Amino acid sequence: MLREASVPRAHWRARCEQLGFSYHSIDGTYWDESARYRFEAREIDILEAATEELHRLCLKACERVVALQRFEEFAIPRAFWPLITASWRAFADGGEATGDAWSLFGRFDLAWAGAGPPKLLEYNADTPTALLEASVVQWQWLREVAPTADQFNSIHEKLIARWRTLRTTAFAGETLYFACVRNSDEDLGNVEYLRDTAIQAGFDTRHIAVEDIGWDRSRNVFVDLEGQPLRALFKLYPWEWLARDRFGMHVPSTPTRFIEPPWKMILSNKAILAVLWEMFPGHPNLLPASRDAGRIRGDAVRKPLLSREGANVSLHGSRTMMSGGSYGAEGYVYQAYCPLYSAAGQYAVIGSWVVGDEAAGIGIREDASPITRNTSRFVPHYFS
Numbered sequence: 001m002l003r004e005a006s007v008p009r010a011h012w013r014a015r016c017e018q019l020g021f022s023y024h025s026i027d028g029t030y031w032d033e034s035a036r037y038r039f040e041a042r043e044i045d046i047l048e049a050a051t052e053e054l055h056r057l058c059l060k061a062c063e064r065v066v067a068l069q070r071f072e073e074f075a076i077p078r079a080f081w082p083l084i085t086a087s088w089r090a091f092a093d094g095g096e097a098t099g100d101a102w103s104l105f106g107r108f109d110l111a112w113a114g115a116g117p118p119k120l121l122e123y124n125a126d127t128p129t130a131l132l133e134a135s136v137v138q139w140q141w142l143r144e145v146a147p148t149a150d151q152f153n154s155i156h157e158k159l160i161a162r163w164r165t166l167r168t169t170a171f172a173g174e175t176l177y178f179a180c181v182r183n184s185d186e187d188l189g190n191v192e193y194l195r196d197t198a199i200q201a202g203f204d205t206r207h208i209a210v211e212d213i214g215w216d217r218s219r220n221v222f223v224d225l226e227g228q229p230l231r232a233l234f235k236l237y238p239w240e241w242l243a244r245d246r247f248g249m250h251v252p253s254t255p256t257r258f259i260e261p262p263w264k265m266i267l268s269n270k271a272i273l274a275v276l277w278e279m280f281p282g283h284p285n286l287l288p289a290s291r292d293a294g295r296i297r298g299d300a301v302r303k304p305l306l307s308r309e310g311a312n313v314s315l316h317g318s319r320t321m322m323s324g325g326s327y328g329a330e331g332y333v334y335q336a337y338c339p340l341y342s343a344a345g346q347y348a349v350i351g352s353w354v355v356g357d358e359a360a361g362i363g364i365r366e367d368a369s370p371i372t373r374n375t376s377r378f379v380p381h382y383f384s
Contacts (some may be wrong), residue, residue: 221256301334
């Protein structure tokens with residue numbers, strides 16, 4: 001793994017926008033072609049194996065949480081406990097065909113510098129973003145900048161294949177709605193890309209803003225602006241937000257089936273880091289983690305259970321640092337500090353995608369700070 005200087009394409013903005021990547025320059029610079037990361041093929045094999053191993057461990061941890069009903073540790077509202085339990089049981093019993101347990105994708109954030117095993121920092125299991133740029137945008141960059149090289153990136157093909165299976169089993173004949181908040185270019189870009197992959201898999205789709213979803217009391221169902229029921233809904237809207245929204249009380253009783261499924265409320269919560277270490281202490285891909293700060297020796301990172309984009313994350317020990325935000329009331333998890341790959345004054349986090357049960361590719365975010373946040377840049381990669 002090596003960070004290299006790179007010459008940006010002359011018309012990179014226009015090329016990105018042709019792919020629907022209009023938010024390439026949010027906060028000044030987001031997509032950054034002035035650098036690139038080079039890997040060896042053996043390093044890609046290591047990342048692929050670590051990703052699928054972490055996916056396996058997370059499913060085992062989810063089973064532990066549901067079996068012992070440990071939802072309170074995750075700050076999950078009690079009204080949602082039966083819904084999560086039922087969706088997980090459907091999944092664990094092989095009931096994906098019902099649609100109640102369907103899982104599409106997720107992104108593991110890893111610390112790794114090319115030596116030793118990759119370490120899990122957190123799992124974005126419910127509403128992972130940076131998808132469009134990880135999939136088709138950096139692939140376009142590769143074909144135009146380094147056409148003889150390769151890239152760890154089969155995200156696009158795997159998404160279409162996963163949607164195709166979904167269309168012919170759990171959601172046969174259904175119109176699939178795609179929802180995100182109205183005023184986020186980034187969320188819309190990710191949702192429209194996912195919607196496009198679903199269309200390529202044969203789905204009939206509709207887009208709807210989260211703010212436009214209504215509730216029909218007489219039919220006990222969520223509806224669109226024309227009053228049509230939403231029977232199948234992909235939402236780029238966190239479960240923890242939905243559970244606390246005004247209409248959230250209706251979710252446990254509605255026939256609407258959601259992607260991601262309710263059981264992803266467990267894996268998208270940072271409390272899962274403590275459960276993983278409890279179950280698999282010393283595992284090479286895990287870092288010591290606990291809800292009790294006193295159990296972590298040496299430098300530690302304090303993370304709110306529901307924090308997003310690095311908000312309210314703090315480093316404690318030989319180096320102290322804290323990010324701003326509005327999270328923390330829900331509680332914290334403490335994780336042993338792991339140095340990130342660092343070069344040219346930048347710190348890199350590897351986002352490794354899983355689609356279904358398979359590793360699908362990586363995207364790299366870097367920042368001048370060891371805390372990755374919403375202003376961090378996306379830098380493409382290749383391997384040879």
